[in-house]
Amino acid sequence: MKNTVIKIGGSLLFTDDKEIDKKKIHNFCQIFKKMEYPGSIVIVCGGGKIAREYINAVRSFHGSEALCDTFGIYLSRLNSKLLISSFQDFAYPLVPKSIEELSIALLFGKIIVMGGLQPGQSTTSVALEVAEFIKANELVILTDVKGIYDKDPKKFEDAKLLKTLTYEKLQKLILNSSGDKQAAAGEYRIFDAVSLQILKRSNIDVRIMSGEDLKEFEKYWNGEENISYTIITNE
Numbered sequence: 001m002k003n004t005v006i007k008i009g010g011s012l013l014f015t016d017d018k019e020i021d022k023k024k025i026h027n028f029c030q031i032f033k034k035m036e037y038p039g040s041i042v043i044v045c046g047g048g049k050i051a052r053e054y055i056n057a058v059r060s061f062h063g064s065e066a067l068c069d070t071f072g073i074y075l076s077r078l079n080s081k082l083l084i085s086s087f088q089d090f091a092y093p094l095v096p097k098s099i100e101e102l103s104i105a106l107l108f109g110k111i112i113v114m115g116g117l118q119p120g121q122s123t124t125s126v127a128l129e130v131a132e133f134i135k136a137n138e139l140v141i142l143t144d145v146k147g148i149y150d151k152d153p154k155k156f157e158d159a160k161l162l163k164t165l166t167y168e169k170l171q172k173l174i175l176n177s178s179g180d181k182q183a184a185a186g187e188y189r190i191f192d193a194v195s196l197q198i199l200k201r202s203n204i205d206v207r208i209m210s211g212e213d214l215k216e217f218e219k220y221w222n223g224e225e226n227i228s229y230t231i232i233t234n235e
């Protein structure tokens with residue numbers, strides 16, 4: 001039995017023009033449909049750019065950060081529902097809204113797609129909570145860069161991809177790079193503080209790789225080697 005959690009950043013589901021990337025969603029679902037999997041698969045979907053638009057609007061109305069977070073949660077659930085519609089019968093039809101609802105969904109043996117759970121965290125934290133709950137062998141985080149870098153690759157051309165990271169090194173990196181905005185709605189980074197705490201107690205191997213080009217993830221899913229990613233482990 002091999003249980004896997006995959007987190008897909010919401011931004012990956014949209015084109016630069018904020019249109020739904022139907023082809024990519026279709027291709028993503030096809031990767032899982034192609035082969036029988038000997039365990040549970042839970043996909044955790046993020047909110048993406050549209051969530052951030054809503055969050056910015058609510059913030060401009062002086063809504064609290066917790067209220068902004070709830071918009072992120074709704075949008076991540078809507079994105080999840082979109083993936084479910086593409087999976088058709090392969091996926092459990094409802095989006096679990098709690099770990100308890102997830103435990104019921106797991107009984108059906110289908111792919112489960114879910115979004116946020118409660119304010120104050122990111123969908124990466126959800127992915128870790130789920131991975132801990134289902135005793136996942138691995139967690140794969142698909143994002144818009146190739147993994148974790150020593151500095152922001154979108155700002156620094158000389159940023160280096162870190163191939164391996166221990167929990168301790170990751171903690172240092174988060175502390176050094178996180179400004180005040182790190183824990184604001186819509187601004188949680190690839191790894192936020194809540195995610196780090198769960199990671200430390202649950203001992204899960206986490207791979208962070210690009211989901212821009214699904215060919216890379218497909219190769220990984222099919223057991224091929226030579227894929228660039230960051231692996232975070234306890235040693």
Ligand code: UTP
Pocket residue numbers: 008009010011012045046047048049051068069070071072073076115116117118119120121122123124126184185186187188
């Ligand atoms: P994420 O920030 O996790 O989405 O969730 P994302 O798609 O991974 O982000 P990008 O686009 O790839 O960068 C969207 C927002 O939803 C709220 C937070 O405000 C978060 O920033 N959220 C999500 C919660 O409050 N609780 C959750 O459990 C999950």
